[in-house]
Amino acid sequence: MADQPIRLAIVTRQEVVARGLTAMLSDYPDRVIVTVIPSVRSKAAGVDVVLYDSIGLHNDDGGDLEHLIRNTEAKVLFYSRDMRPDLRARALAMGVHAWVSMSCHAVDLVEAVELTAAGESLPDQEERLGQDVGLSPREVEILALITQGLSNQEIADRLFLTVNTLKSHIRSTYKKIGAVSRPQAVAWGMQHGFAPPDSTDAAGSWLVGS
Structure with a gap:
């Protein structure tokens, strides 16, 4: 105390x-x-x-x-x-x-x-969250925003990244989770604790x- x-x-x-x-x-x-x-x-x-x-x-x-x-x-x-x-x-x-x-x-x-x-x-x-596939803290943050439905530009603006830098992170994230498309990434995220926004x-x- x-x-x-x-x-x-x-x-x-x-x-x-x-x-x-x-x-x-x-x-x-x-x-x-x-x-x-x-x-x-x-x-x-x-x-x-x-x-x-x-x-x-x-x-x-x-x-x-x-x-x-x-x-x-x-x-x-x-x-x-x-x-x-x-x-x-x-x-x-x-x-x-x-x-x-x-x-x-x-x-x-x-x-x-x-x-x-x-x-x-x-x-x-x-x-x-995400450690079982080796996601970095930044990749976890990006995947969370992808799962919530934000566009690349919206994510880049929120995280103060260039779109090209963001895309590099996304490619790395997709490789680690075995996704080849955004819908697959969203599905993986929702299955592993990344929730979409609710109406609150x-x-x-x-x-x-x-």
Whole structure:
């Protein structure tokens, strides 16, 4: 346990998640203090850890998560939906410190926040999605976006790649999974945990504090 309570900001697009997490963590005021980020694009001043809900990565291009990782001092802990391991793999490829399952108990979440704040690894963090065929983190990220139905240009724009570089990654990915066409790649992805987008959509983010 840390000497001082960890200052945590929760970033989610769903009010029920925001309120649920805040209630869970309120049982541990000596270990975690939920604080406020004025906006996702802020510097996250005074925050040790950001708990980022995976729905944000599902609903947009990941710009908010990229900003939190690259342009703030806080460590980012990815709050992962168990049915979307592809989003978890994308987040790890982007550089989040670790992930924690949405199904975890409150005490496990608090421990994950404390370990993240200390820069320590969380147990059971090996990301196996695509590893059985040797996919790199970048290839996992690209295959996830292909499975979600994005075009090459859309993927290149999101990942800040040239189309030619993207095509090179796609050829390598297809070779590893045994696909010769985009429909085959999508089918492989869906059979191996890469889910297409659902109809869930919401505008804005809840940036939660006490």
